[in-house]
Amino acid sequence: MELYYQKEIETASPEQIREWQNERFLNTLGHVWENNKYYKKKMLEKGVIPEDIHSIDDMWKLPYLTKDDLREAYPYGLMSAPLSDCVRIQSTSGTTGKRVVAFYTKEDIDLWEDCCARAIVAAGGTKEDVVQVCYGYGLFTGGNGLHGGSHKVGCLTLPMSSGNTERQLQFMVDLESTILCCTPSYAAYLAESIHEKGIRNDIKLKAGIFGAEAWTEEMRKDIESRLGIKAYDIYGLTELSGPGVAFECCEQTGMHINEDHFIVETIDPETGKVLPEGEKGELVFTSITKRAFPLLRYRTKDIAVLKREKCSCGRTFVKMSKPMGRSDDMLIIKGVNVFPSQIETVLLNQGLTSNYQIVVDRVGTTDSIEINVEMTPELFSDTINTIEIRERQITEAMKSMLGIYAKVSIVEPKSIIRSEGKAVRVIDKRKLYG
Ligand code: DLL
Numbered sequence: 001m002e003l004y005y006q007k008e009i010e011t012a013s014p015e016q017i018r019e020w021q022n023e024r025f026l027n028t029l030g031h032v033w034e035n036n037k038y039y040k041k042k043m044l045e046k047g048v049i050p051e052d053i054h055s056i057d058d059m060w061k062l063p064y065l066t067k068d069d070l071r072e073a074y075p076y077g078l079m080s081a082p083l084s085d086c087v088r089i090q091s092t093s094g095t096t097g098k099r100v101v102a103f104y105t106k107e108d109i110d111l112w113e114d115c116c117a118r119a120i121v122a123a124g125g126t127k128e129d130v131v132q133v134c135y136g137y138g139l140f141t142g143g144n145g146l147h148g149g150s151h152k153v154g155c156l157t158l159p160m161s162s163g164n165t166e167r168q169l170q171f172m173v174d175l176e177s178t179i180l181c182c183t184p185s186y187a188a189y190l191a192e193s194i195h196e197k198g199i200r201n202d203i204k205l206k207a208g209i210f211g212a213e214a215w216t217e218e219m220r221k222d223i224e225s226r227l228g229i230k231a232y233d234i235y236g237l238t239e240l241s242g243p244g245v246a247f248e249c250c251e252q253t254g255m256h257i258n259e260d261h262f263i264v265e266t267i268d269p270e271t272g273k274v275l276p277e278g279e280k281g282e283l284v285f286t287s288i289t290k291r292a293f294p295l296l297r298y299r300t301k302d303i304a305v306l307k308r309e310k311c312s313c314g315r316t317f318v319k320m321s322k323p324m325g326r327s328d329d330m331l332i333i334k335g336v337n338v339f340p341s342q343i344e345t346v347l348l349n350q351g352l353t354s355n356y357q358i359v360v361d362r363v364g365t366t367d368s369i370e371i372n373v374e375m376t377p378e379l380f381s382d383t384i385n386t387i388e389i390r391e392r393q394i395t396e397a398m399k400s401m402l403g404i405y406a407k408v409s410i411v412e413p414k415s416i417i418r419s420e421g422k423a424v425r426v427i428d429k430r431k432l433y434g
Contacts (some may be wrong), residue, residue, distance in 0.1 A: 002425040003119040003121070003129055003313070003314065004121060004122075004314075004315070005011070005114070005117045005118040005120070005122075005152070005153065006118065009260050010118060010256075010314075010315045010316070010317065011261075011314050011316055012254065012272045012316055013316065016178070016258050017260065017316065017317070018056075019255055020032065020201060020260050021056055021259065021260075021263055021288060022055050024260075024288035024289055025055075025056050025059070025063070025263060025286065025288045026045050026053070027288075027289070027295050028286075028288045028289070028296070029050055029053060029062075029296065030250070031080055031168075031291070031294065032080050032294055032296060032321040034046050035080040035081065035319050036078060036079070036080040037077075038072075038073045038077045038078050039063075039078065040063075041294060042063040042069075043062065043063060043327070045063070045409070046061070046062070046063045048061045048062060048063075056263060059263070059265070059286065059297070060274055062296055062297050063297065063334065064272065064284065064285070064298070064299050065296065065297060065299065065320045066093060066297045066298075066299045067100065067239075067294050067301075067328075069415055070094065070101075070161075070239065070254055071094050071098045071100075074094075074098050074099075074101065075101050078293065078295070079292060080214055080291065080292065080293065080294055081101055081103075081105055081291045081292040083103075084398060085102060085291070085292065086103045086105055086292050087104060087105060087106050087109065088103070088104040088109060089101055089102065089103055089139075089309075090102050090139055090140070090242060090308065091139040091140075091238065092102070092139070092140065092141070092237075092238040092240055092337055093337045093338065093339065093342065093403070094338070094339075096308060097395060099139075100239055102238050102242075102293050103293045104143075104241075104290075104292050104293070105291045105292045107150065107189070107291060108241070108290050108291055108292050108293070109285075110157055111241075111261060111289050111290070111393040112145060112241040112244060113145070113148030113149050113150065113152050113234075114141045114149075114241060114259045115149070115243075115244030115245065115247075115261060116145045116146050116148060116149025116150075116152075116242075116243055116244040116350075117148075117149040117150075117152035117153050118149075118190070118244070118258065119146075119149060119157065119209055119232070119234050119243070119244055119247030120146070120149050120150055120153050120179065120209065120272050121153055122232065122247055122248065122249045122250070122256075122313070122315075122431040123179060123180055123207040123209050123232040123247075123248075123376050124157075124179075124206065124207050124230070124250075125150070125153050125155055125207070126153065126154075127154030127155060128155075128178075128208050129153070129155040129156070129178045129179050130155065130156045130157045130158065130175055130176055130177045130178050130179070131150040131153075131155040131156070131157050131158065131162075131177070131178070131179045131181060131249045132160055132168070132171065132172060132175075132177035132179070132180050132181065133146045133147050133148070133157060133159055133160060133181045133182075134162055134163075134168055134180070134181065134182040134186060134190075135161075135162060135182055135212065135243075136161055136162045136163065136185065136335070137159060137161040138161075139240075140238075140335075141182075141236070141238050141241070141242025141243060142181075142211075142212050142242065142243055142335070143159065143161055143162075143183075144242070145236070145241070145243040145244055146181040146209065146243060147159055149244065150179075150181075155179070156175075158171055158175060158177060161296070162182070162186065162335075164185075165189070165190065165193050166413065168190060169190070169193060169194065169197065169199065169358070170202060172190075172205070173199060173202045173203065176204040176207050176347050177204065177205060178204055178205060178207070178304060179205070179206065179208070179209065180205055180207070180208040180209070180227075180229070181208070181209045181210075182208075182210065182289045183210060183211070183212050183334075183335040184210040184211075184213065184215035184219055184231075184380070185213065185215070185334065185335070185362070185365050185366070185367060186335070186365075187208055187210050187219055187231070188219065188222065188223055188226075188365035189224075189320070189364075189365040189366060190227075191223055191226040191227050192226075192365060194227070195226065200228075203227065203228075205227055205228070205229045205266075206230070207229050207231070207232060207244070208223065208227065208229050208230070208231045208232065209229050209231060209232050209234050209247075210223070210231055210232070210234065210358035211233055211234035211235055211236070211243055211433075212243070212335050213332040213335050213418070213432075214322070214323055214332065214433055215233075215322075215432070216236060216431070216432065216433070216434035217240065218434070220252075226358065230250075230252070230428075231248065232248040232249075232252065233247070233248045233252075233255055233264075233322060234246070234247045234255070234294070235247070235255050235320065235323070237300060237302075238287055239293075239295055239298055239300075240262065240287055240295065241287070241290070243257065243264055245257065245258060245261075245285065245320055245321075246258065246320050249311065249313035249324060250313050251311055251312050251313055253290070253311075253319070254307055254320055254321050254322070255319060255320050255322075256315050256317040256318070256319055257306075257317055257318050257319070257320055258302065258317060259317045259318060260289070261287065261288060261289045262285045262287055262288065263285070263286040263288060263304060264283060264284070264285055264306065264318065264320070265277060265283075265284040265285075265286075265297070265404075266281035266282065266283060266284070266304070266305070266306055267281050267284050267299070268281055268282075269282040269301070269303070269327035271282065277306045277308055278305065278306060278307065278308075279305070280297060280303060280304070280305045280324065281303065281304075281305075282300065282301060282302065282303055282327050283302050283303075283304050283320065283323075284297050284298060284299050284300065285301045286297050286298070286302060293331070296310065296416070301326045301327045301328040301330065302323040302326055302327075303323060303324045303325045303326065304321045304322070304324060305320070305321045305322075305324075306319070306320055306321045307319045307320075307321065310321050315319075322432075322434075323433070324433050325433050326327050329341075329423070329425075329426065331358075331360060331369075331426065331428065332403060333367045333369050333404060334366070334367045334404055335361060336402065336403055336404050338369070338402050338404070340358060340425050340426055342401050343358060343371060343398065343401075343406075344354070344385050345401070346394065346401050347371075347373055347394070350390075350393065350394050350397055351376065352373050352374075352375075352376060352394070352410075353373075353374060353376060354423075355372075355373065355374040355416050356371060356372060356373040356374070356416065356425070357372050357416050357424070357425060357426075357427065358370070358371055358425055358426045358427070359371075359372070359427045360427070360428045360429065360430060362428065362430040363371065364408045367430070368407070369404070369406040369407070370406065370408075370409065371398065371407070371408045371409070372409050372411045372415075372416060373394075373405050373408065373409070373410055373411065374410075374411055374412070374414070374415060375410045375411065375412065375413055376385070377413070377417075379389070380413060387410050389434060390410060391408050391409065391410055394408045394410075395407070395408045
């Protein structure tokens with residue numbers, strides 16, 4: 001069995017990795033300075049110019065980028081290559097309705113797919129495998145990323161996209177899929193359906209590559225035992241390319257970060273101070289091989305710990321733990337990123353007030369989201385029928401903002417408990433971070 005997709009890179013010495021990083025970082029910095037007015041302005045505001053940066057040791061001098069910057073620069077402001085060099089965009093939800101848009105040149109896609117191919121090979125994938133990709137295709141990066149990686153490894157690729165469980169199971173059985181790529185919650189749902197249908201013995205799966213949302217070790221064990229597979233974690237975000245920023249190997253003790261493409265730092269989310277490797281903090285990534293949309297010091301808001309130890313798989317890239325939470329209020333529901341601010345925008349646009357509460361739960365393996373919003377004095381005098389019509393209208397508006405169904409209920413005035421401090425907008429009953 002192949003152990004690595006790019007052995008010389010994945011097992012390179014720490015000195016070699018550092019050399020690559022230094023060279024590529026300085027290159028990317030020059031490229032961004034020359035071509036990206038937005039980041040150049042940020043650097044000048046911080047009083048730093050490329051001449052102040054001699055190696056990655058000086059990286060701390062550079063300003064951070066956040067999702068707010070992406071929003072401010074939307075849609076083209078953070079590009080570092082001409083549009084004519086770009087061949088693709090991918091996108092995900094942003095903080096207040098403006099989506100995050102990431103751009104790729106042909107080469108950017110090629111390197112991104114390499115990262116996904118590494119993940120597939122690390123999960124035991126070879127050209128003999130049948131890879132069933134049930135991450136969403138389209139603007140979401142999950143489907144396209146793993147699809148490209150699967151092609152690179154030479155696997156037979158089933159571009160299923162998400163949903164339509166009947167069809168997923170039929171292909172899984174008929175085409176004898178061996179590797180499943182989807183969110184962990186969908187994997188758990190598929191496992192449940194397989195058992196209900198009594199087709200467990202017809203399934204040939206051996207591995208799963210699951211990510212895009214938080215999942216616990218307990219959930220891993222559960223999926224592994226119900227499907228008879230090894231379940232591997234994969235991490236990434238649209239801003240940095242998509243899945244494959246980091247991936248798990250056979251040791252299953254954290255995800256190797258593709259350090260030839262990304263430099264990782266951990267910082268204190270409150271103060272922004274860089275923390276020593278090994279301390280829990282917010283992950284900050286610098287992409288060092290991208291042309292169209294390289295981000296320098298991008299704050300992910302994901303909290304994790306880095307571990308640089310010898311790994312039995314032979315890979316030398318640093319490992320990140322499973323994300324242990326987020327330093328902002330982003331929720332991931334059914335694999336979709338949802339910000340409370342998006343919900344608030346819809347409610348206010350629909351003439352309601354900010355007296356609302358969001359309740360997130362997981363029933364079985366399926367996430368649910370309910371939004372309770374207090375009625376306004378005008379609505380109070382309306383009939384039940386009119387209120388139901390309003391609820392349906394808001395549900396529709398919510399669906400088009402969030403991309404997922406959220407049950408909206410208009411509740412009695414003053415029924416949502418007022419807080420003396422920060423309003424408790426979100427009640428998340430799921431236990432996602434173990
Ligand atoms: O979720 C990319 C992806 C697709 C990763 C498929 C893995 C598999 P976004 O939609 O931009 O991109 O969401 C990124 O999702 O900042 C994390 O908070 C969360 N996330 C991604 N992977 C994991 C994971 C894709 N393995 C945001 N565990 C990130 C926990 C994850 N959270």
